[in-house]
Amino acid sequence: MGEEAKHPIIIGLTGNIGSGKSTVAAFLREMGYPVLDADLLAERARELKRAELKALFPEAFHGEELDRRRLAQVVFSDPERLRALEALIHPEVRRLLWEELARLGAPLVFLEIPLLLEKGWEERLDGVILVAAPLEERLRRVMARSGLSREEVLARERAQMPEEEKRRRATWVLENRGTFEALRAQVWRLLGEIRSRFGLS
Ligand code: ADP
Numbered sequence: 066m067g068e069e070a071k072h073p074i075i076i077g078l079t080g081n082i083g084s085g086k087s088t089v090a091a092f093l094r095e096m097g098y099p100v101l102d103a104d105l106l107a108e109r110a111r112e113l114k115r116a117e118l119k120a121l122f123p124e125a126f127h128g129e130e131l132d133r134r135r136l137a138q139v140v141f142s143d144p145e146r147l148r149a150l151e152a153l154i155h156p157e158v159r160r161l162l163w164e165e166l167a168r169l170g171a172p173l174v175f176l177e178i179p180l181l182l183e184k185g186w187e188e189r190l191d192g193v194i195l196v197a198a199p200l201e202e203r204l205r206r207v208m209a210r211s212g213l214s215r216e217e218v219l220a221r222e223r224a225q226m227p228e229e230e231k232r233r234r235a236t237w238v239l240e241n242r243g244t245f246e247a248l249r250a251q252v253w254r255l256l257g258e259i260r261s262r263f264g265l266s
Contacts, residue, residue, distance in 0.1 A: 073166055074173045074263045079181040080196030081225050082218065083203030083210075085241040085248060089196050090177050092252045099169050101162065103178040110157035117153055122146075172265055182234050183226050191263070194255065195235035197228055198242055 078093075078100065080086045090100040111118060111131060118136075119126050125136035140147040166174060175194075178186065187193045198206075200222070207218045232238055237258070239251050260266075 073169075073171055074191045074259075074265070075166075076173070076175050076259065077181045077187065077190040077193040078175050078177045078196070079179060079193060079231070079235075080198075080241075081203065081228050081231070082179075082221050083207035084196040084198045084228075085206075085239070086177055086179065086196050088241070088245070088248065089194070089239060089252055090175070092249050093175050093256075096253070096256060098173060098175055098256070099171050100175040100177055101165055103158070103176060103181075106158050106161045106165075107154060109161055110154050113161075114153055114157055118150075121149055121153065173259070173263070180225070182231050187234060192236035192259070193234070195228075195231050195238045196241055197232060197238050198240070200228075202242060 078086055078089060080089075090102070093100050111133075115129075115131065118131060119129075122136055122139060125132050125139055136150070140150050162176075176190070178184075181187065181190075181193060182195075203222075204215060204218050207213060208215060211218075237255055239248065239255065241248050
């Protein structure tokens with residue numbers, strides 16, 4: 066993102082597990098704004114690069130089928146192979162992103178990226194919205210949604226950058242500690258602020 070001459074305003078949407086990213090994304094869509102999902106783009110990129118992936122990571126395949134967990138295990142312990150994976154997939158994700166942006170032709174687009182700040186992608190975006198909520202609240206929500214145990218959710222939380230650190234790096238923070246309606250109202254207010262900051266009518 067960044068090098069092309071004329072591009073829409075791209076705002077990243079992030080937050081730790083159970084913070085309410087998907088909920089905010091749904092509100093933004095209801096309000097008429099496109100929200101792209103980086104995980105989905107990455108999934109399409111892996112699919113399009115399947116042959117190259119298989120050549121690089123044969124041990125992560127069962128026949129033609131990629132085992133994503135296995136792939137994650139392989140690269141988790143080997144920075145070199147992680148770089149190889151990213152060198153293959155990231156350019157394809159960027160290509161798919163530009164394709165989507167051109168197709169949408171919208172002046173303002175949101176991009177949901179769970180690990181946005183961990184990856185340091187904020188520099189390439191016009192701003193970052195962090196959805197934040199107290200840990201206990203997030204644990205309760207995710208346990209209710211997924212059936213994961215407290216320990217399992219905590220393990221995922223620990224693999225992410227602490228929310229406090231993310232607050233310092235985000236452009237805007239949505240505090241999701243109340244009702245859905247309270248969150249929706251914050252999203253609406255923030256949209257007004259973003260539109261006026263970027264001179265969108
Ligand atoms: P994330 O995408 O960040 O993991 P979600 O948007 O999926 O988070 O929210 C996690 C769970 O918590 C979902 O089941 C969602 O419906 C619920 N949730 C989110 N915000 C609230 C809220 N303000 N009040 C009650 N439940 C909420």
